[in-house]
Amino acid sequence: MKISVVTTLYYSQSFIDEFYARILKSVLAITADYEIVFVNDGSPDDSLRKVLALQSQDPYITIVDLSRNFGHHKAMMAGLHYAEGDYIFLIDSDLEEAPELLNVFCKELISSSDIDVVFGIQEKRKGGFFERMSGRVFYYIFSILASIEYQQNSLTARLMTKRYVENIKKFNEKELDIWGVFVLTGFNQRGIHVTKGSKGSSTYTLRKKIKHAVDSITSLSSRPLYLIFVFGFFIICLSFLEVAYIVYRKLHLEIDIEGWASIIASIWLVGGIIIFILGVIGIYLSKIFSEIKNRPLTVIKEIYKKQQ
Missing domain, CATH: 3.90.550.10 (Spore Coat Polysaccharide Biosynthesis Protein SpsA; Chain A)
Incomplete structure (x- = not known):
C-alpha cells in the first residue's frame, strides 16, 4: 500500500x-x-x-x-x-x-x-x-x-x-x-x-474571500439565473398591478395622479434592477469566456x- x-x-x-x-x-x-x-x-x-x-x-x-x-x-x-x-x-x-x-x-x-x-x-x-x-x-x-x-x-x-x-x-x-x-x-x-x-x-x-464566494456560487450553480427570471417576473406582476391601480383611480374615482418623486423613484428602482441583472449575467459570460479560451489550469x- x-x-x-x-x-x-x-x-x-x-x-x-x-x-x-x-x-x-x-x-x-x-x-x-x-x-x-x-x-x-x-x-x-x-x-x-x-x-x-x-x-x-x-x-x-x-x-x-x-x-x-x-x-x-x-x-x-x-x-x-x-x-x-x-x-x-x-x-x-x-x-x-x-x-x-x-x-x-x-x-x-x-x-x-x-x-x-x-x-x-x-x-x-x-x-x-x-x-x-x-x-x-x-x-x-x-x-x-x-x-x-x-x-x-x-x-x-x-x-x-x-x-x-x-x-x-x-x-x-x-x-x-x-x-x-x-x-x-x-x-x-x-x-x-x-x-x-x-x-x-x-x-x-476579505477581498479574496468575497471573490471566492462569488466564484464558488457562479461556478457550481446556474440557479441565480433562474432566480433572476423569477425576480423579473415578480417585478412585472407588481408593475401591472400598479398600472391597474392607477387606471382605476383615474377612471372610477376620478383622482388625478401626480408626483414626480414617485416617477424618479421608479426609474431608479428599475435602473438598479437592470444593472444588477446585467451584472449577474456578466459574471456568467466571463466564465464562459474563460472556459472557451481553454488555457491550462x-x-x-x-x-x-x-x-x-
Whole structure:
C-alpha cells in the first residue's frame, strides 16, 4: 500500500520543517511505501529552497514548482495529478490541520470497505466574530443558490482512494472550485469532526474571500439565473398591478395622479434592477469566456523528482 501526501506551499517556510517531520512520522506508522508531493504555488519566500534541502535527504519527495501563484485550489489540483499512491492524503502545510489526522482517517477508511473519502470537519470555526459570522452567511447563501450539497466547515485535510482521485482529475474546468469538485465526483464520503488550529494571520483577505464566494456560487450553480427570471417576473406582476391601480383611480374615482418623486423613484428602482441583472449575467459570460479560451489550469516551471 502506497500513500501519497499532497500539500501546497505559499508563505510556508516557517512551517515546512515541522510539517515534514510530523507527516513523515504519521506515514511511517502506516507504511514504508510513500511519497510527499509539495506544490510551490509561486511562494515568494524561501519555501522552495527549504523543500529542495529536504529532498536531498529524502528521495521520496516530489516538488511541483508552478511558474507563478495560481491559487490554492488550482495548486491542489496540480498536486493530485502527480500523486501516484493507492491512497492520497491532501492537507495544508501550515499546521492548522494536524498531520496526525492521516492516521485517524486511514483507520476510518480501511475499516469501511464502502468508503472512498474521509475528510475533516471543523468542530468550531476558528477566528473572531466577523470571520465566524461571514462563514455562516456564506454557507447559508450557498445552500440557497447552489444545486449541490456543500459540506459546511469542511477542511482541506482528506484521505482519498486512487479511483476517487482519478475521477477528480477528469474535471477540466478552468473556473475551479475544488470543494465543489469533491462533492460532484460522488462516491461514499465520510466527515469526521476535528479541531483546527490557527496560525494567526491568514493570506485569505476579505477581498479574496468575497471573490471566492462569488466564484464558488457562479461556478457550481446556474440557479441565480433562474432566480433572476423569477425576480423579473415578480417585478412585472407588481408593475401591472400598479398600472391597474392607477387606471382605476383615474377612471372610477376620478383622482388625478401626480408626483414626480414617485416617477424618479421608479426609474431608479428599475435602473438598479437592470444593472444588477446585467451584472449577474456578466459574471456568467466571463466564465464562459474563460472556459472557451481553454488555457491550462496551471503552468509548471519545473518538476524536482529523484529516481527511486
